[in-house]
Amino acid sequence: MPADIKLISEKLPDLFSGDTDDIARKIDKSQDYMEGVRNLIELCGDDPNREGLEETPFRVLKAFLEYTEGYKENPAVHLKKTFDVQHKELVLVKNIEFYSMCEHHFAPFFGVAHVGYMPDTKITGLSKIGRMVEGYAKRFQVQERLTNEIADAITDILEPQGTMVVVEAKHMCMCGRGIKKSNSSTTTTAVRGLFEERSDARMEFLSLINR
Numbered sequence: 458m459p460a461d462i463k464l465i466s467e468k469l470p471d472l473f474s475g476d477t478d479d480i481a482r483k484i485d486k487s488q489d490y491m492e493g494v495r496n497l498i499e500l501c502g503d504d505p506n507r508e509g510l511e512e513t514p515f516r517v518l519k520a521f522l523e524y525t526e527g528y529k530e531n532p533a534v535h536l537k538k539t540f541d542v543q544h545k546e547l548v549l550v551k552n553i554e555f556y557s558m559c560e561h562h563f564a565p566f567f568g569v570a571h572v573g574y575m576p577d578t579k580i581t582g583l584s585k586i587g588r589m590v591e592g593y594a595k596r597f598q599v600q601e602r603l604t605n606e607i608a609d610a611i612t613d614i615l616e617p618q619g620t621m622v623v624v625e626a627k628h629m630c631m632c633g634r635g636i637k638k639s640n641s642s643t644t645t646t647a648v649r650g651l652f653e654e655r656s657d658a659r660m661e662f663l664s665l666i667n668r
Contacts, residue, residue, distance in 0.1 A: 468519060490518055524558050525596055532592025533610035539579040545618070547658075549573035550586045551666045559630050560597035568626030568642070570604075571666040574611050575618040575651050575658070586611075600626055600645050608647035619651025621662045 465487050491514035495505040503510060551571040559566050570590045593606045608622040624645050632639045652658050 465515070465518075468515070469522065471522075487518060491515060494518070523595075524556075527592045527595035530592055532589045532606075533614055535585040535588040535592065536581045536610060536614040538585060539581050539615065541578070542576075542580050544576050544580060547573055547575055547661060547665075548580060549662065549665055550583055553587050553590045555590055555594035555626075557594040557596070557598045557600075557603060557626075559628060560599060562630040562634070563597075564628070564630040564634065566598075566600065566626045566628040566630070568624065570607060571623045571625075571662075572607060572611065573622075573662050573665075574615060574620045577616055577618050579615050579617075581615060600624055600628075600643055604645040604647045608649055612649045617650065619653070619655075619658060620647075620649040621652040621659065622647045623663075623666060 465484065469487075494514035494517050498505040498510055498513065505511070505514070549571065550573070551569070553570045553572065554567075555570055556565060556567045558564070572586050572590065589610055590607055593603055593610075604622050604624045607624075608620050611617065611620045611622075625642060627642050631637075631641055631643075648659065652662070
């Protein structure tokens with residue numbers, strides 16, 4: 458068994474689930490990807506065969522499969538465990554840390570999401586909101602889409618009176634390359650239902666996350 462395939466089979470067993478043709482396709486793509494990383498290392502001016510870089514193509518493959526684990530699930534499913542509790546006021550989970558990957562440069566962006574909703578008849582477990590955020594973040598993303606996906610999942614599954622999401626993040630494609638503004642951060646919002654209609658509800662949400 459070639460060394461690359463042995464390494465993949467031992468360290469990435471998930472790639473060896475499915476039928477034989479699917480496994481063969483995944484192995485071929487994995488080998489092609491690692492060869493591409495070797496070529497990139499050489500293009501950048503280093504030797505892909507030196508000791509420190511010899512296993513880097515595999516490490517990069519493994520890292521990207523971890524960065525994109527959100528494709529293995531429908532993150533909204535986490536919200537489907539609901540409870541019948543009579544609570545009509547704001548439920549807010551703030552400072553949910555996330556790490557994601559910019560789809561334009563494959564550079565990381567990371568920060569926090571603040572997720573709130575005004576329940577109607579259903580609430581969900583607080584940890585489920587964090588798991589849902591993580592599921593959407595672990596994909597190739599842009600911050601604007603991530604913000605809307607979180608808000609839409611809350612709205613579609615919990616059917617609340619209103620939903621509001623604020624995401625704050627630093628983008629390495631802006632801080633570490635290109636314009637190189639290391640202190641810059643980006644804030645995006647999404648509002649649904651009651652939060653669209655009532656400025657007092659939006660102000661309550663914003664005052665709580667800034668407290």
